[in-house]
Amino acid sequence: MHALPTTIAKPAGLPVFPLHADPGSDCVLARLLADHPWRSGIPWPEGFAGGIAHRLDVPTSGALLVADDPDELARIREAFADRAFVKVYRLRTAARVPWDTNHCERPIAHARRDRRKMVVQRGASTPHRGQWYPADTAFARIRGGLFEARMSTGVMHQIRVHAAFLGIALEGDRLYGGAPSDGGFLLHHMGLSGPFHTTPVVTPAWAAAGDPR
DSSP, X not given: OOSSOEEEEEOTTOOSSOBTTBTTXXXXXXXXXXXXXXXXXXXXXXXXXXXXXOOOOTTOEEEEEEOSSHHHXXXXXXXXXXXXXXXXXEEEBSOOOSOSEEEEOOOEXXXXXXXXXXXXXXXXXXXXXXXXXXXXXXXXXXXXXXXXXXXXXXOTTHHHHHHHHTTOOBXXXXXXXXXXXXXXXXXXXXXXXXXXXXXXXXXXXXXXXXXXX
């Protein structure tokens, strides 16, 4: 067993778990079990097969924290529930804004009409479904359209919807008004820190601090 949980690098465009329509499809879990078949024999809780402790959207690349046993997974999940982790991402936008740092604490909920989307609370009468979830994201420009985003909460689409609200919708994120790109939206999970932490993974060229774009 490892002294720290395992970190794996998720490629952009690859789902973490099999797609419902194709349970045999390529995914992070299938690759993890192929490399570490001993994980298949462990009784992981439902939704955490292989010890994968959290998820990233299909277009998102970056670091995934993977527990090496169920007890370690329970401690990691407890830390997530307590918001004890700081998650750091990089995003690229084609939008231009006058600010270099910004902070969004607007709650987020599911959109009333479009089940694919989340919405930011703009007022008491903002149309939505279900409950409002607390969300807190800090943004800082690295250079040009490249920004860092930090958060301790983890609401679905949090960075995407907060970025769009602040006028820096992710490049390629057409769902939230981002400019077109050749592939999916440009979002990379650099890693997380807290009671457990990820080890560094390769940063894509577009997210490198030295990229002039």
